[in-house]
Amino acid sequence: MVKKNKKSRFLLALLVYISIFFFLLIISMVIDTTYDAKKLFSACIAAYVIIGICLIIHIGTSGGDFFEPITFISILYMMLFIFEPMIDVYEDNLNWFGGNYTSFGVKGTWIAIAGYLGFFIGYRVERFSFASFSYNKLRYKVKKKPEEMEDDAYYTKVAVIFWIVCYSISVLFLLLSGKSLAFILTGGLTGNGDLLESRKMLGVLSMFSYCLVGAWMLYFVYGKNKSLKVITFILTVFIYYIRGYRFIIIIFVLAPIVFVYLYKQKRPKFVTITAAIIVMIIFVGFVAAARNSVRYGGGISNDMVNWDAALEQVKDNFRIYKTYYALVGYVPQETNYLHGQQIFLYTAFMFVPRIIWKSKPETSAGLYLIRDAISESAFLSGTAYPIIGEFYIEFGSAGVVIFMFLYGYLNKSWLNRYGLSYSKFDKIMYSILLLSNFQIVIRGYTPSNFYMVIFFVLPLLFIKFLKGIKRI
Structure with missing residues (x-):
């Protein structure tokens, strides 16, 4: 039964993948837009093909699961860097705070593809193989293990x-x-x-x-x-x-x-x-x-x-992929990379209250880049950039690949540690961490996202801490 369901999901995913590809191909042939917009649309099709193949490989070898991080994150990722840009090209809705950054879209899309490949490898690094697996551990349990005693x-x-x-x-x-x-x-x-x-x-x-x-x-x-x-x-x-x-x-x-x-x-x-x-x-x-x-x-x-x-x-x-495009066109052509100022430095002192540190910076260097790359109104409106936008302004294309690899590995670790557990407590932890990707992928701001995740699960971490003390 497990193998049958796995095969059915693979065939359905393949059918959907091929159908969407031909639909996008037809749209690309009839769409009437600018040269830069057409190039962006074609780049998005290439991104869809590459990311889609990765997902098909994963479903074919591991079974795939709707509540698995790679499925969850891939959907959000494709919405940001493939489908929404295509929709905007089709609707001729390419301006962003008075500017048009479509000319940087092709470069931005290829960086996004590289980032996804880094994420995919990081997620599958423990078993990166084209060999078949007999079942999906998250969805199907071969043996019912006794639960850990929970008070x-x-x-x-x-x-x-x-x-x-x-x-x-x-x-x-x-x-x-x-x-x-x-x-x-x-x-x-x-x-x-x-x-x-x-x-x-x-x-x-x-x-x-x-x-x-x-x-x-x-x-x-x-x-x-x-x-x-x-x-x-x-x-x-x-x-x-x-x-x-x-x-x-x-x-x-x-x-x-x-x-x-x-x-x-x-x-x-x-x-x-x-x-x-x-x-x-x-x-x-x-x-x-x-x-x-x-x-x-x-x-x-x-x-x-x-x-x-x-x-x-x-x-x-x-x-907000448009904000990312603008940053790709601005960094490093007009200014240098931040080299960890936001991811590491601002995260370290963000939690220090302003009432104690009155001269603490109003905001991080990465957000000021939005003002410089787009406009003051974009900065004041609070427009954000996706997860890879932050990785890019910090360390460039290499930073996108490396940090997305680590992001993939981290999500796989959460899956292995909590998602595959039979404990209700661990299932709570996994549910929260899985859904946290909503905010993390779409709002790439590590200082805020880091503390968000920590405080999300702080009550659970507190219980684990007390359990650890009792064992000593």
Whole structure:
């Protein structure tokens, strides 16, 4: 049965891959656009062919799985560097903050391909072979192993304490930022929501809101009170919504769903996945449309829920590939690489509170490059760049390949350590780490992403730390 399902998935993936290729080929022949845009479209087709072959190899040799990091990351990667650029070429939507950076697109696409190959090799380095494997370990378990003894009552206690403490700190941060308690508890429906400049001095407090993901997941799995689960879930969503955390909300909402599928060794049907994508598009679009209004104390209205507007907001999250193109055209032609200033140096002192270090830089060198490469408005609007954009401005094309290799290896390590475990505790850890790739791939800013992941799983790490002390 396992071999049959594996073969069926491989044949289906191959059919879809070939069908999309011919569809894109036809579009490339009839599209009417500029010379640079046509070159970019062709480069994107080449990228699709190469990345698609890698995925086909993986599915053919390992079985493939929807909840495996390589599947998850590959979809996001192709949306950023293949499909969204193609859509924009087709719709003639190539300008970005008043500039057009399409001429750098071909170079940017080939660097992206090299980066993906680095990721692919890093992910499969333990078994980089074209030989067949008998089953996919993540989806199918040959033998049911006994679970590690888990203290449900103890985990529940830690979860509740962590959630209460971190929620209180999150509320305190919002109060000191100018939000009223009514505004916070109702998700911006009532109350006052002014935004004060003093919040910049309290940035370290804002990071504790990330802990709510791990704390709530622990209670979701080990807790008994269903009403408390629902209440804390809603209050957590309100916190993230007021902060404008679109993808953090998605990670938080999807984490329990992914956990249930993984633990029950089931996978969502195609109809379920399609429905979930539609709901996510509407939700992300709504949050994106309302985020500035809520952040600055404005209200929300029904006219913010609009399919076309929601779809455009989602597409804008992937259009940051244009920022990446601009950086490819600016570095190192106009300025030198950063050589680790952002990835290493700024990550090291980002957590130091401004109230202690008053002269701490307002932002990192990488973000200032956006102002220099594009415009002041792009910088002030907070436009970001994808994961490889950061690797590129730090160490160039070689940096993209090396860091994507390490990123692939890291995700495979998470899969081996937590994803293949039978422990509910490890499944919680894996669900959170897997979904963290949403933010990491699309928002390539290591200082923020590093602490985001650490605080996501801090309640779980705390439990592991206490377990380690007890063994000594």
